[in-house]
Amino acid sequence: MNVSGGTRPARVLATEAALALIEKLAGEHGGVMFHQSGGCCDGSSPMCFAKGDYLLAPDDVHLGDIGGVPFYMSPSQFEYWKNTQLIIDVVPGMGGMFSLENGSGKRFLTRSRVFTDDEVSALS
Numbered sequence: 683m684n685v686s687g688g689t690r691p692a693r694v695l696a697t698e699a700a701l702a703l704i705e706k707l708a709g710e711h712g713g714v715m716f717h718q719s720g721g722c723c724d725g726s727s728p729m730c731f732a733k734g735d736y737l738l739a740p741d742d743v744h745l746g747d748i749g750g751v752p753f754y755m756s757p758s759q760f761e762y763w764k765n766t767q768l769i770i771d772v773v774p775g776m777g778g779m780f781s782l783e784n785g786s787g788k789r790f791l792t793r794s795r796v797f798t799d800d801e802v803s804a805l806s
Contacts, residue, residue: 691767691801696748699772700790704730704749707782714782716748718755718768718792728753728770728790729781765802769793 696704708714711732719727729736743760745753748770755763775789783789797805 690804691797693745693805694748694753694768694770696770697772700770701749703772703783703786703788703790704751708749708751711782714751716751716753716770716790717742718745718753718759718763727781728768728792730783730790731780732782763794765797766794767797767801769795 704714707730713733714730715733715736717729717731717736717738719729738754739756741757742754743757745755745760745768747753753768753770769792771791771793772783772788773791774787776784781790
C-alpha cells in the first residue's frame with residue numbers, strides 16, 4: 683500500500699477464505715451486507731445479513747466493501763476503531779446467531795491492526 687503516494691488505506695479488508703464464503707453466501711441469498719456487531723448477543727463478530735434483512739441506522743459508518751459487499755458499523759464502534767484496519771477472516775466454528783454463515787461450520791472473525799501514522803494522515 684503506497685500511502686506516501688496519496689493512496690488511502692482500506693479501512694476493511696478480507697482474506698481469501700472470507701471472500702470465498704462471502705461469494706457463496708451472496709449467491710445463496712441474492713446479495714449480502716455486513717455490520718460489525720457491537721458486543722450484544724454475538725460479542726463483537728462481523729455479522730453477515732441478506733440485503734434488506736438488517737436496517738441500518740442513518741448514521742452507521744460505511745467502512746468500505748469486501749468482495750463487492752458493503753461493510754458497516756455504528757458510529758460509537760467507529761470512534762473506537764477509527765485508527766484500526768479491520769481484516770475479516772474465516773475460522774472453524776459456529777457463526778453468529780443471526781449471521782448467514784451460522785450452521786456452515788465456519789464463522790467470520792475480525793482481526794485488526796493499528797494504522798501507521800502515515801496511514802492515519804492519509805485517512806484524514
